[in-house]
Amino acid sequence: RVDPMAQFRQQQAEAKREMVEEQARRSYENDLIAIEEGAGPAHLRDRNFWMQYSRGGLTIAEDPSTATVRALNEAGRAALTRNVGDLTKTADYFDHRGFSAVDAERLDWASVGVNFDAIAETMQALADNGLPPVYVMMFDEAWRFIEGLFEIVGPILRDEGLELESSLYGWALEVPELDAKKGEKIGQNFGVPHRDLSYTDSHMADGASSIISVWVPIRDATLDNGCMYVVPREHDPLFAAVEDRAHLAPHTERFPWQYARALPAKQGSVLSWHPNTIHWGSGCTTYADEPRKSIAMAFRVPQSRQPMPEKDLRSQRRLPFTKAEIQNGLSLHERVVFCTRCVYLYKVWHPTFDGLNKEKLGFGLN
Template structure:
């Protein structure tokens, strides 16, 4: 798909407002708490299984505009992380603060690591293959996390459009060995241990970053694309796993968002190789709006 975005367009608020009139940039909306029940009930599950799943965490009224915006970017050939120019994407993750502060501590921080997916329901489309988000140690002896990945589906995620799959922590020999890198670290030796995680739109999924997981392949039998986004977080009392750490309660400025989006395109190009024009836009945004941040590009 051809990129339809120039660096000059990317820096214009009016371009983004006209593209998705139902979305806001630096507006006055606030993050209404997500419906996650008692977060303390999720912690033992997270520590044993390595992940949690909560249905209906976000209402349809809050996810529908995001779903439409991501679809619009996809149709226009604009890299999907640009959905984070809009307040609504940040607010969706900010609404999870009760769960995140319980799992990671009150002073938790957001990592500068996020992504957005649009997986079409056909055999040519798939989520990211089997991987662990970090292979250095990120959990304590009781498997409580130092870092978490939070994944939000904005459409129903099914086995026919690439839902998530995990190898639960208590079924993974690596959690016994306490080593998550090296040869074979993404191999499942007993396929019956794999757990499919179909999820309705608005669900909350989160996993510690040692968990082996992946997105499935789409199918022409699927009814709709899988549209989703992920954001990473860490405990505030740990050394940064990436920089700059972000205050999860503060909405980044428009300029800061552009710098962060450029960073995502550059640091994840091993997953999504960049064309020369997309790389030029991402590099320009990164260099102009995130000065002084070290990134190998």
């Protein structure tokens, strides 16, 4: 029998939770708007503020155009993938199975000035100070990493004119504690099997992919520290079934658990999947040598081939970055805006922005 008072208390608690989340969202959005307009906390526009979190020699050049791969070592672009060979087989695998991987052993990241140990240590320094790990994108090396990805991802998506969505995110997991809300902290794992988008929203009318999700472990991703899992396309009966109510809620019914595949990967490997491929990140265990750190993003075909939907443009607050924009270097202001937007975009995973050091950022969250 339903207890009316218990039901009432539950409704009250839910209403209070929603009110707190809405207040946090509005407050953060106000800070974001101020930053977008060139106002907001002045110290966020000071490179010295960010450099205090640099580890392993990460830099923020006074002139960002001098710190790109194109400026420093144009030949490095070819060297990055010289051991990869023809990516056509990788693209075919991606099309047929819904995911793919380019192993780190085949990539020469040093040739484009990318040091994943330094990036990982900087992500940890940010997290230790209550700053979201995605703010590692304040540093030049992180953008050289993105610049290099264009050379790898373009052939897999079969479009060299691909563009980077403004929806990048970074994770720095923690060794687990007995805390039910641990997953709601900024930069922590989201462990529910899900699709990022429907089949329709990630494919063109002819069935070709229009978007590719890319996930890169900044530290080795293992079975113990939180590797990714996917359900291969051939074992997903709802892969393209947009009319089915479970298409965007795949964990609720008829989930093919027996076909899930773990994707352990070495630091610097490039994993990719269709946005409508079922995937999820696993949590870090107490047996891990080091918690997983990773960066994920989405690339899409150019606007000339398929314009970004209006709803995505509203949520991301700008058009995707072209390769030329990345090669020209983003200014300090553009980087602050980018990182702050990315945190806001992922608010569904941390609705009260738990773990964010508001004082350090100068934000007015309640």
